Amino acid sequence: MTSQMIFEQSIVINPDNNFINKNVNRLENVQSNSSEIIPTIVTRQEVEILVKSTISSEADIIDYKLQRYSDEKIGFLGTHLQLIVQVKKSNYNEYERRSFFVKTIPYNIPAQAEYVKEKGVFKKEIQFFKDLVPLLTKNFKGDTWSPHCYLTKESTIIFEDLKFKGFTNRSKLFDKETLLSAVACIARFHASSLLAEEQLNGKSLIQLYPELMQESEFQLTGSSYTWFITAINLAVSLAKNLELDASAIYKASERIFDIRLPSQNKRNVVSHGDLWSYNILFDKNNRCNLVDFQLVRYAPLAHDVMQLLYLTTSKELRQKCESEVIKYYYATLIEHLKINDFHSSLPTFEEVLEGAEEQRLLALITAIIFHPTVLMDGITAARIMDNPITYEAYYFKDRKPFVDKIMAEDPVYKQKLIETVEELVEMSLILDSLPRPK
Numbered sequence: 001m002t003s004q005m006i007f008e009q010s011i012v013i014n015p016d017n018n019f020i021n022k023n024v025n026r027l028e029n030v031q032s033n034s035s036e037i038i039p040t041i042v043t044r045q046e047v048e049i050l051v052k053s054t055i056s057s058e059a060d061i062i063d064y065k066l067q068r069y070s071d072e073k074i075g076f077l078g079t080h081l082q083l084i085v086q087v088k089k090s091n092y093n094e095y096e097r098r099s100f101f102v103k104t105i106p107y108n109i110p111a112q113a114e115y116v117k118e119k120g121v122f123k124k125e126i127q128f129f130k131d132l133v134p135l136l137t138k139n140f141k142g143d144t145w146s147p148h149c150y151l152t153k154e155s156t157i158i159f160e161d162l163k164f165k166g167f168t169n170r171s172k173l174f175d176k177e178t179l180l181s182a183v184a185c186i187a188r189f190h191a192s193s194l195l196a197e198e199q200l201n202g203k204s205l206i207q208l209y210p211e212l213m214q215e216s217e218f219q220l221t222g223s224s225y226t227w228f229i230t231a232i233n234l235a236v237s238l239a240k241n242l243e244l245d246a247s248a249i250y251k252a253s254e255r256i257f258d259i260r261l262p263s264q265n266k267r268n269v270v271s272h273g274d275l276w277s278y279n280i281l282f283d284k285n286n287r288c289n290l291v292d293f294q295l296v297r298y299a300p301l302a303h304d305v306m307q308l309l310y311l312t313t314s315k316e317l318r319q320k321c322e323s324e325v326i327k328y329y330y331a332t333l334i335e336h337l338k339i340n341d342f343h344s345s346l347p348t349f350e351e352v353l354e355g356a357e358e359q360r361l362l363a364l365i366t367a368i369i370f371h372p373t374v375l376m377d378g379i380t381a382a383r384i385m386d387n388p389i390t391y392e393a394y395y396f397k398d399r400k401p402f403v404d405k406i407m408a409e410d411p412v413y414k415q416k417l418i419e420t421v422e423e424l425v426e427m428s429l430i431l432d433s434l435p436r437p438k
Contacts, residue, residue, distance in 0.1 A: 002120075005047060023108060041066060041104055042083055050150055050158065051087055055098060058090035065100065073377020073385050074278050077121050077294050079106040082161065083266045100150065100162040111392045115223050119216050121294035126152040127212045128293045132270065136192040142336050145189040146290055162289055167281040172375055173416070174277065174303070176321050182280050182312070183325050186272070186304050187287035187332035193269035194347075195340050204346060205296040206262060213298035218260050226396045228253075231369040234399040235421055242418065244425045252361065252428035257435070259362040263300040265438045266348050266355050271299040275308045276374040300437070301347060302355030305329050306363035311370060315419050318335070326356055341406075359436040361427060368424050372403050375413050379405060 044061075051059050069080040081102040088095050105122055106112045116122060129149035137144075150153040150156040170178050197205050219225055234255045239246035262268045272279070273295035280289050297303075305326060309318050332351050337346060373381065384390045384402060394402050407414035427434065 003012070006325060013201075024223065041081065042102065042158070044429075046151060047083070047085060050083075050100060051098075053150065054084075054160075055087055055096060056089050056218075057406060058092055058237065059087040059096070062086040062088055062095070069101065070378065071382065073376075073381035074378065075292055076381075076385060077116050077292075077375065078103045083158065087410060091250065099164040101147070101159040101161045101163075103157045103159070105155040109341070109386065109388045109391055111388060111396075115227075115395070118223055119219075119340075121216060122155060122157070124212055124216060124296065125294045126154075126157060127209070127291075128296055129157070132196075132209060132212060135196045135199075136189075136270070138196075139340075140192050140195065141340050142188050142191070143185075143287055144289060145192070146293070147187050152156075157292075162281050162291070166283045167287075167289060168283075169278050172277045172281055172312070173314055174317075177286065178282065178315065179263075179313060179317070179325060179330055181282060181286045181288045182308055183305060183329045183334045185229055185280070185290060186275075186308060187329050188336055190269045190301060190304070191333050191336035191340065191342075194267070194337060194344075195342055198344050200344060204268070205267070212296065213262075213270070213299050215260050216296045217297075218256050220257060228369065230399060231341070231395055234372060235368045235424060237400050238403075238417060239425050240420045241426045242421065244427060246421065246425065248428035248431055249424060252424070252431050253365050253368075255431070255436075256362055256365045260297070260299075261437070262298045263355070263358075263437055266351055268298050268300055268354060271297050271304045273297045273299070273304070273307070275304060276311045280312070281369065300355045300359065301333070302326075302352050302359045303362070305352075306356055306359040307366055310363040310367040311374070314416070315423060326352060327358070354435075355437075357435045358375075361431075361434055364420070364424055367420050371417060371420050372399060376406060376417055377410070377413075 031321060042064075044064075047061060047064050051061060063084065064085040066081050066083055069082045074080055081104065083100040083102050085098050085100070086095065087098070103125075105116055130152055133146065133149065147162050148160045149157060150160065174182065193205065197203075217224070218228060231249060235253075236246045236249050239249060272290055272293065274292055275290075279292045280288060280290060309322060309325060313321075327349075330347075330352050334346060376384075384394050390402075403417070407417065
């Protein structure tokens, strides 16, 4: 059987048995020789709970299966599967097919699984949806900003499948209309955070959920720091290849560990912290939802706005639209605070503008770290990340050989990396004049 044939197979689970599939790892890494068996992903009992809560309490399960959600890599801190359920509604000759989005720890790639567990991102996202989302969404007036989460357990989370409802990803670099829709969604998310905090009688969300709000991406120890250094080494190497002055890149990059902290003099909110294009979905009416809350943090209002701008746009579009985007974000934020009867003092536009300048360096460094990975085409990313050997080499040793090859084959990818490196060099050389968060 060829790798491609294995890659395309789905896992059919016998509805009459609580089946432990021993071949899930083939879907996640068709090139791996690992014989490790991934633990039970979804049991029949859990499928029954999903069916009763989402379709009908009287529906009978005909069949269900798990399959790889996409041939492309759509996320880098988990394995993404699709649960497809077929049911018959009792007393009716009526059948329904429903799809759910399943995220689980990538046990078939040991280094990736250990990295995910070390960062605690599954534990964080589970707590986010179990404890915080009910607080953020209670009585909130406005469009949704995230999918519904139906089930969580130690290593698996099951969501509604937004694509089943017509939501899709768009291009990795947004146009103006897409950008404005995304920033409006972020504003709704932030408004729900401010509204929830108002109900806590003076207690902040980081006081209520200190572990959940803890920064988990940029750490000074462990594998996260190795990952960070590997990314910055690549930036320095690319800058030198372009004959740019890379002397201040390391110093500039180290500042990320200060900027990542909550502000002492500005309004902080629950922030998404991972706003690359595949974590933002849109329907045909341009409504937007955010997905993948594994890197949430407590940060100033402008944090997510600037990260969105630097991760999802070209420099040309950002320079043309940045002012308009920030104004639109602020107007949407205030609108949703008012319609939800926010009684505390409203954030000021000046606070958001000042925060944007303070967050700019962090957003740019995040882009220099993320872009080489998230701007790969999905098939290439899957080939690298779903192989234990190449995953470890790329993430924790040396990204340059991989990136050089992709740049040679993909001129758009090459141009975007060059643009990001050039901007980082420019900013690093005026580091001492940049505003620092207080």
